Amino acid sequence: MELVHLIYTSAAKQEDLSPEELETILHSSRVNNEKADITGILLFQDGCFFQVLEGDRQTIEPLYRKISFDRRHTNCMKLIIEPIEERCFGQWSTGYPKITKQQLSDIEGLNDFFTRGKSFSELEEGRARQLLAAFKDGKWRNNL
Numbered sequence: 050m051e052l053v054h055l056i057y058t059s060a061a062k063q064e065d066l067s068p069e070e071l072e073t074i075l076h077s078s079r080v081n082n083e084k085a086d087i088t089g090i091l092l093f094q095d096g097c098f099f100q101v102l103e104g105d106r107q108t109i110e111p112l113y114r115k116i117s118f119d120r121r122h123t124n125c126m127k128l129i130i131e132p133i134e135e136r137c138f139g140q141w142s143t144g145y146p147k148i149t150k151q152q153l154s155d156i157e158g159l160n161d162f163f164t165r166g167k168s169f170s171e172l173e174e175g176r177a178r179q180l181l182a183a184f185k186d187g188k189w190r191n192n193l
């Protein structure tokens with residue numbers, strides 16, 4: 050078993066994804082991830098997703114392939130896949146932190162980014178790591 054995390058961003062097919070559609074995605078993710086011993090978080094803001102998946106590489110890689118073919122979103126961009134010593138989100142099969150745009154702009158190192166109206170789909174690896182850090186240790190963890 051090789052524990053890894055994979056982080057990707059994507060854009061919803063419909064920018065105004067309804068709460069019900071989001072709930073459907075979250076529900077199947079939670080049920081499936083729980084069974085597959087996968088943990089992580091999913092963020093949705095301004096029509097874009099940011100997801101962290103943690104688990105065995107042999108489970109994560111095919112899951113990401115499946116997710117990337119999902120027609121409810123597009124432009125999946127894998128930013129990071131690498132080994133980790135331990136999980137950051139071990140208690141959450143798919144945590145869904147409700148965070149406002151204002152709160153995102155308050156994250157250290159990311160204020161310039163979100164205040165300029167940019168979205169998750171424009172994140173690159175460095176900023177993805179800062180966002181991850183905010184949920185790993187920062188005060189936003191309480192929103193999970």
Ligand SMILES: Cc1cc2nc3c(=O)[nH]c(=O)nc-3n(C[C@H](O)[C@H](O)[C@H](O)COP(=O)(O)O)c2cc1C
Binds near residue numbers: 143
């Ligand atoms: C943004 C997004 C994130 C998703 N994340 C997961 C996930 O973490 N785990 C999962 O099993 N499915 C996830 N899905 C759903 C899968 O693409 C696929 O629809 C689902 O796994 C099929 O489940 P089923 O075989 O139980 O019908 C996600 C879909 C989207 C659009």
